[in-house]
Amino acid sequence: MVTAYLLSVPVDADRALVALALPPGEEFAAALDAAWRDGSAVLPLDPHAPAAEQGRVLAAMRPDLGVEDDVALVIATSGSTGTPKGAELSHDALAASARATMARIGRRDDDVWLACLPWHHIGGLQVLLRTRMFDAPLVVHERFDVARVAAERDATLVSLVPTQLARLLEAGVDLGRFRAILLGGAAAPPSLLARAAAAGAHVVTTYGMSETCGGCVYDGRPLDGVEVRVDSDGRVLLRGPVMMSRYRLRPDLTDDALTDGWFRTSDLGTVDADGRLIVHGRVDDVVITGGENVNTTDVAARLAAHPLVSDVAVTGVADDEWGQRLVAVVVPHDGVPDLDDLRAWCREELRAAALPRGLLVVDEIPRLPSGKPDRLAVQELAVYAQPSAAAD
Numbered sequence: 001m002v003t004a005y006l007l008s009v010p011v012d013a014d015r016a017l018v019a020l021a022l023p024p025g026e027e028f029a030a031a032l033d034a035a036w037r038d039g040s041a042v043l044p045l046d047p048h049a050p051a052a053e054q055g056r057v058l059a060a061m062r063p064d065l066g067v068e069d070d071v072a073l074v075i076a077t078s079g080s081t082g083t084p085k086g087a088e089l090s091h092d093a094l095a096a097s098a099r100a101t102m103a104r105i106g107r108r109d110d111d112v113w114l115a116c117l118p119w120h121h122i123g124g125l126q127v128l129l130r131t132r133m134f135d136a137p138l139v140v141h142e143r144f145d146v147a148r149v150a151a152e153r154d155a156t157l158v159s160l161v162p163t164q165l166a167r168l169l170e171a172g173v174d175l176g177r178f179r180a181i182l183l184g185g186a187a188a189p190p191s192l193l194a195r196a197a198a199a200g201a202h203v204v205t206t207y208g209m210s211e212t213c214g215g216c217v218y219d220g221r222p223l224d225g226v227e228v229r230v231d232s233d234g235r236v237l238l239r240g241p242v243m244m245s246r247y248r249l250r251p252d253l254t255d256d257a258l259t260d261g262w263f264r265t266s267d268l269g270t271v272d273a274d275g276r277l278i279v280h281g282r283v284d285d286v287v288i289t290g291g292e293n294v295n296t297t298d299v300a301a302r303l304a305a306h307p308l309v310s311d312v313a314v315t316g317v318a319d320d321e322w323g324q325r326l327v328a329v330v331v332p333h334d335g336v337p338d339l340d341d342l343r344a345w346c347r348e349e350l351r352a353a354a355l356p357r358g359l360l361v362v363d364e365i366p367r368l369p370s371g372k373p374d375r376l377a378v379q380e381l382a383v384y385a386q387p388s389a390a391a392d
Contacts, residue, residue, distance in 0.1 A: 161371025
């Protein structure tokens with residue numbers, strides 16, 4: 001059941017923060033417009049989330065305290081761990097993001113956007129904002145549905161997360177009819193991108209986050225006005241007009257994240273000789289096993305290329321001998337792989353420390369609405385994995 005409401009509370013500030021728990025569609029768009037006309041900012045909530053989850057976000061975001069003058073939108077982070085953070089975004093930043101995206105992918109008179117991502121996430125809401133800015137037709141699906149996407153013949157542009165792209169490919173949907181598929185929200189395995197290319201899909205990989213108004217690096221290259229560099233610790237830093245103003249009610253987190261306009265992400269990366277950003281994974285994707293640091297993103301990417309693996313997440317669980325042991329949580333494809341086979345597959349390209357020491361076969365990887373793996377849920381599953389007796 002969808003909880004649909006506009007939150008109205010006493011506000012101890014000049015500008016209100018209006019919480020919207022509405023599904024994508026005309027009612028949401030009208031409420032957004034009304035709030036902005038009134039000079040208010042908007043906090044979109046997941047309309048399908050349980051009341052307790054909505055309450056957790058509201059408790060952290062405190063709409064009763066209002067907002068500062070430059071805030072148009074507050075996007076609560078996915079909250080895969082800990083208390084959600086709220087990225088406060090200005091009208092100027094949102095507009096800069098929309099303009100830069102369309103400058104990169106180009107505009108055509110016959111373009112029609114398909115919105116099938118949730119609008120309480122920045123990647124989904126930006127689809128609406130781009131169509132508003134450039135007066136482009138928009139088709140809205142309240143929820144992602146493979147059959148509905150397959151039947152949508154007029155759309156030429158769409159934003160997806162990797163899980164959605166994989167499901168469309170598995171269903172044999174003709175993706176070549178989209179002139180561009182913006183793919184973001186989570187890292188896309190190379191094997192998935194290869195499958196998409198073979199199917200004629202025109203995929204543009206995007207990198208960004210709520211704090212950057214969504215994707216700000218396309219196919220490894222920053223959008224116009226965006227700067228990218230990597231610090232001495234390997235952290236990816238971003239700067240430009242698309243950046244958030246601050247974290248809501250958390251000056252401590254803001255001071256840690258923003259320095260001289262540079263946003264210090266939680267991602268590790270490098271910039272190659274051609275100036276392309278290569279993201280290697282999150283800092284908290286690093287598992288220390290046997291005294292060696294292993295990036296689980298690299299392990300997951302290798303496992304995803306295995307012919308018997310449809311989807312995979314890799315995490316670390318406590319281990320008396322190794323400190324942490326790597327566990328592969330796998331959705332099988334055309335047969336069930338065993339741990340020895342997966343270790344042998346990884347051994348061809350990865351060092352010994354990066355070989356999984358546990359395997360759990362599941363029907364589906366727990367994911368957040370954004371498409372990212374739900375880290376806590378994956379870890380909770382991984383403790384039930386059968387450990388390997390391998391010595392290497």
